[in-house]
Amino acid sequence: MFKKSHLITAHKDHNRAVPKLGLVPTMGALHNGHKSLIESSIKNNDVTVVSIFVNPTQFSPTEDLAKYPRTLEKDIELCTSLGVDIVFAPDAKEMYSSNDEVTLNPPKSMGYILEGYYRPTHFAGVLQIVLKLFNLMLSSCYHSSQTDAYSIRAYFGKKDAQQLLIVQKMVHDLYLPIEVIAMPIVRDTDSLALSSRNVYLTPTQRQQALALPRAILRIEHLIVQENIRDIETLKAEANSILQGLQIDYMDFYTHNLTLAKEYGTREARKCIFLVAITIDKIRLLDNLWIE
Ligand code: PAF
Numbered sequence: 295m296f297k298k299s300h301l302i303t304a305h306k307d308h309n310r311a312v313p314k315l316g317l318v319p320t321m322g323a324l325h326n327g328h329k330s331l332i333e334s335s336i337k338n339n340d341v342t343v344v345s346i347f348v349n350p351t352q353f354s355p356t357e358d359l360a361k362y363p364r365t366l367e368k369d370i371e372l373c374t375s376l377g378v379d380i381v382f383a384p385d386a387k388e389m390y391s392s393n394d395e396v397t398l399n400p401p402k403s404m405g406y407i408l409e410g411y412y413r414p415t416h417f418a419g420v421l422q423i424v425l426k427l428f429n430l431m432l433s434s435c436y437h438s439s440q441t442d443a444y445s446i447r448a449y450f451g452k453k454d455a456q457q458l459l460i461v462q463k464m465v466h467d468l469y470l471p472i473e474v475i476a477m478p479i480v481r482d483t484d485s486l487a488l489s490s491r492n493v494y495l496t497p498t499q500r501q502q503a504l505a506l507p508r509a510i511l512r513i514e515h516l517i518v519q520e521n522i523r524d525i526e527t528l529k530a531e532a533n534s535i536l537q538g539l540q541i542d543y544m545d546f547y548t549h550n551l552t553l554a555k556e557y558g559t560r561e562a563r564k565c566i567f568l569v570a571i572t573i574d575k576i577r578l579l580d581n582l583w584i585e
Pocket of ligand 1: 347349457
């Protein structure tokens with residue numbers, strides 16, 4: 295019987311080191327979270343490409359596409375200072391030939407809950423642009439190399455956990471020859487998880503938002519230091535820290551995005567604690583990956 299793995303081994307020359315290309319897909323407004331992805335890519339690959347593209351298809355008509363922060367010159371300066379090989383910053387016309395293209399949908403079970411419940415078209419837009427970026431990297435590597443294809447790694451932050459899991463699922467389901475690297479959340483000095491959207495917060499809103507990392511770090515402490523893993527106890531604790539804030543969701547999920555407790559467990563193990571709150575229309579996400 296012919297198996298998928300035969301395709302791969304048939305082309306492998308075991309004596310030659312395959313050059314490695316790292317792709318860091320971003321929407322710009324680069325911060326230290328992006329910096330950590332870029333640094334990891336530079337350290338572990340021969341060539342690093344950073345894409346900067348505010349992708350219109352992942353925004354709904356009511357969302358902040360027009361006012362999304364754009365700091366291209368500063369971003370390019372940062373990339374240059376870090377030693378990025380290529381900054382790919384296309385405009386919308388280069389990435390989309392029309393508004394009636396072939397589209398991709400995320401899995402029903404993963405794409406329309408949590409963020410997907412509040413932003414039902416979001417993950418289709420993310421998958422479409424990420425697949426385009428992957429294919430551009432694959433095809434340009436193929437054309438530029440006389441000898442061998444590059445092996446491609448793509449770097450995503452764990453902060454956008456649902457995005458990361460859905461991209462991993464796309465790579466798996468569509469047999470994409472891409473290794474997805476999941477990178478840890480980077481926090482600001484006040485512990486708020488870094489996000490380009492944090493610039494929308496006023497100082498007062500930022501103070502309110504700090505309840506979010508407080509809840510996450512408290513849950514981490516209870517699990518790691520006190521070995522308390524009962525889901526209801528942990529949720530009650532987070533709830534009391536987030537009291538008074540608009541909680542959009544807060545629960546423990548498996549890596550397939552099934553509710554951990556529906557999966558038949560009362561204990562938080564090998565799962566992700568996902569939380570989102572809204573402060574004056576600004577949505578903030580945070581999470582904890584639990585072993
Ligand atoms: O996480 C982001 O910045 C975006 O969703 C991504 C992956 C660059 C796709 O536009």
